[in-house]
């Protein structure tokens with residue numbers, strides 16, 4: 001009987017992986033997992049296991065995991081449910097550390113007993129279990145794509161933990177399209193053993209992860225308070241953004257039948273999550289909008305935000321959004337207004353939103369942004385741009401990146417989010433911004449919402465630190 005492993009290193013940094021149920025046929029799950037592992041560039045050892053195969057994708061195949069002439073850290077199991085227990089026993093005898101059980105047909109369809117046996121058997125041998133009923137796990141710093149999802153996941157600072165398999169796989173593809181860089185993708189499935197809290201705790205200490213995003217449907221009965229307790233600690237180290245599905249009554253019922261867990265009362269979830277320091281996004285788009293800002297930007301040092309725009313309408317929409325998302329707009333003092341006036345015609349507005357007018361070129365933007373960056377009273381900057389013929393979007397993107405990096409060289413780091421409204425060339429300019437560390441969005445509201453998330457997290461950390469300080473004074 002082995003000692004149960006508490007460290008998830010074997011899940012994220014395995015030295016060797018066996019794929020049990022590796023198929024000879026392209027298009028089958030067991031084949032695609034081996035293909036993803038190879039093609040994404042996993043440099044440690046991969047061992048296909050299949051009693052009917054000599055070789056799969058040019059790798060020698062073994063009839064059983066026990067025949068592999070090497071230690072095996074992780075076993076990915078992709079055989080039908082009725083074969084899983086036999087395979088797990090062999091993994092235990094082999095000394096495997098962690099099992100990634102892809103197979104469906106457990107508690108999600110009422111087969112609680114088989115799931116209980118699966119975990120019990122794994123624990124007898126000291127093995128941990130991810131799943132069952134999952135699409136796998138990705139950890140980009142190790143070039144490990146142990147899934148049957150899309151292959152070319154972009155590396156970056158966002159970890160994505162998902163309780164929904166199909167949605168998770170779909171979103172992996174979407175992050176590639178949107179050029180969102182990920183550190184990890186973890187499919188949780190039925191959470192028979194390893195759960196969201198434990199994975200979050202591991203990723204909170206992972207230097208490659210800057211922000212943790214979670215698609216959550218519901219927790220297993222009896223794990224709620226532990227979840228909140230752990231997440232409270234995690235959110236002090238890294239921002240955690242959760243989309244909680246099943247907000248409506250019918251949605252909650254669907255979530256309960258989908259993963260075999262209970263969806264809680266939405267309002268209570270909301271309050272509990274806030275207390276644990278979790279940022280709750282309304283939908284997936286918002287979650288990744290915020291995550292991108294956290295992954296790329298420094299945290300705000302204060303509340304004072306300045307909006308710089310070339311269009312009055314965009315400025316008004318952003319001002320409304322600022323109120324919605326709790327973003328405080330600075331009333332610029334006279335001397336700061338004078339600084340902004342240098343970059344606008346007489347009919348512009350140096351108030352906040354600072355309206356450079358439709359005459360603004362990248363030069364005026366650059367000047368105004370630098371004033372805001374170098375002024376101590378300004379903490380956060382939101383730049384809005386409506387496509388005009390006098391201001392090339394790519395030139396503007398370069399001007400913004402230059403302003404921010406020059407300030408950085410002078411030791412000034414402030415969060416800057418951008419919204420660019422326009423056509424194809426603005427989309428290219430936004431891509432350039434994102435690739436160069438500035439999150440850019442196609443509408444003002446999303447740039448404001450992302451800034452709002454940074455500010456709320458900053459407030460939370462400040463409050464908690466203050467509370468801890470006060471408590472410690474009283475001891």
Ligand code: ACO
Pocket residue numbers: 020021022023024025028029030049050051052053063077078079080081083087102103104105133134135164165166169
């Ligand atoms: N050890 C190793 N390999 C074995 C063993 C064994 N004991 N027994 C059989 N195999 C081989 C098979 O011969 C086969 O290889 P082959 O294709 O070369 O003949 C391979 O393992 C797979 O076995 P099959 O019986 O063909 O099983 P199949 O691939 O059809 O299904 C699977 C297995 C994928 C695990 C299926 O049972 C299942 O659970 N599918 C759902 C998975 C899923 O969706 N998970 C949730 C993901 S998230 C989402 O919702 C998208």
